[in-house]
Amino acid sequence: MAEDRIWREHMTGVLVAPKPRRTVNVDNVGNLSVGLMNATAIPDAYVQPEGLRPDVPYDGYSAETDQIPVVDLHNSSTGTVEERQRIINDIGYACKEWGFFQIHNHGVPNRLMQRLTELGTRFFQMPAAEKEKAAFGQVGYEGRHAYMPERVHWLETLALVTGPDPNLEDILRVTCADYREEFIATVNEYIHEIQKVGLVLLELMAESLALEKSFFSKHFEKYSTSVTRFNYYPPCPLPSVALGLFPHADPTCITILNQDDIGGLQIRKDGRWISVRPLKDTLVVNVGDCLQAWTNGHFKSVEHRAVLNSVKPRLSVAFFYSPYAQAVMTPPMKLVDESHPLLYRAFTWAEYFPRMQKRRMEGKVGIDTFMRLDHKEDSAI
Ligand code: OGA
Ligand code: NI
Secondary structure: OHHHHHHHHHHHHHHHOOOOOOOOOOOOHHHHHHHOOOOOOOOHHHOOOHHHOOOOOOOOOOHHHHHOOEEEOOOOOOOOHHHHHHHHHHHHHHHHHHOEEEEEOOOOOHHHHHHHHHHHHHHHOOOHHHHHOOEEOOEEEEOOOOOOOOOOOOOEEEEEEEEOOOOHHHHHOOOOOOOHHHHHHHHHHHHHHHHHHHHHHHHHHHHHOOOOOOOOHHHOOOOOEEEEEEEEEOOOOOOOOOOOEEEEOOOOOEEEEEEOOOOOEEEEEOOEEEEOOOOOOOEEEEEOHHHHHHOOOOOOOOOEEEOOOOOOOEEEEEEEEEOOOOOEEOOOHHHOEOOEOOOEOOEEHHHHHHHHHHOOOOEOOHHHHHOEOOOOOOOOO
C-alpha cells in the first residue's frame, strides 16, 4: 500500500540510517557509571553548562508535585455519563493547563508493566559489548550518543520501532539470547495494551475539546507510527552537573511513560522545574508538539528533562505515539476563532519528524520553528 511504502521509506531512510555526527568521543555510559562509582569528576562531555545543570534534585518534590493531575480511567468506558464526563473534564484541564498527567486504572496489567521493566533492566545490565551489538544508528541500543554534538546526556537507550513496521525482532536478534523470545513477546504484548490506552486517551482528548470522539484516533488506528524507547539512567557520581535527558518537548502527539519507582522526571511549569513523583502502577502521559499544533495550541506540549541520582539506576519505557505518516494535522475550525487565530500550518508526521531529528535535542524549539505561521523558518538546522 502506498501509505505503507511511504512510511517505510521514511522510517528506513531517516530513522534507521542517520549520518552519525560524532563530535565527542565518550565511553559507553554503562561502563563509565561502574568505573567512576566514587569519582569526583566525570568526562567534560557530560558536564553541562551552569544554566542547564539541574537546580532541583531527582527527589526534590514540592507542593506543585502534588498538583500534577492524576486521572482515574476506571470509568472511562463503563461509567455513567456523568462519570465519563468528569474524566473528560479532568483530561481537558490536564492537557490545557499542564500538558502532563498521570493515569491509573488504565487497563495495562501491572504484572506486564513490571515484567517489561525487569526485562529492560536485564538488557542494560549486560556487558557493554553485548548491548552494542544491537546499535543501529538511531534505533536499537545507544550508549555513547555518537549523534549528539559536544555535550551528551548520561543515559543508555534501546529504541524499537513498534509500528506499523516493527523492527524489534531484527534488533534483538543479535543479542540477549537467553531471554530474547520472552523480551520480544513482552514488548509486543505491552504495545498491544498501551496502544489501546493511547486510543482511549485520544478519544477522551477529542471529547474534551467538543470534537467528534474519533477526531484524532481515526488517524492512529491502522498505521500509527510508534516508537518504544527504553531509557536507562545509570547512577552518576555527579548528578548535580550532569543530565539524564536535556530539557526537551516530545515531537510526537502523545507520549505514555512507564517508569520504575526511582524518580527523575521533571517538567517545566511557569519557568520552574517540578519533579514528577513515581506512583505505583500509574503511567505518565504527556502532550507532544504535534498535538499542540493539531489543537491550535489549546493543548500544551511542555518541556521536560530527566535528572540523575548517584546511587540507583532508573528505567523508564516511553511509548511515542503519532498518527500514520501521511495524516494531515490541521486544527478543526471549531478550535480557531478571533481569540485563537490559526497558529500552525497543516503538516504531516512524515514532514515534521525528519526535521526534528536533525535538530539538537534541546529546549522547546521544534514545532514553533518549523510549522508556526508567524515564524520565519530557522535555517540553522
Ligand atoms: C523521553 C522522556 C523521561 C523519563 O523519553 O522523551 O522524556 O523520565 N523521558 O525517562
Ligand atoms: Ni520526553
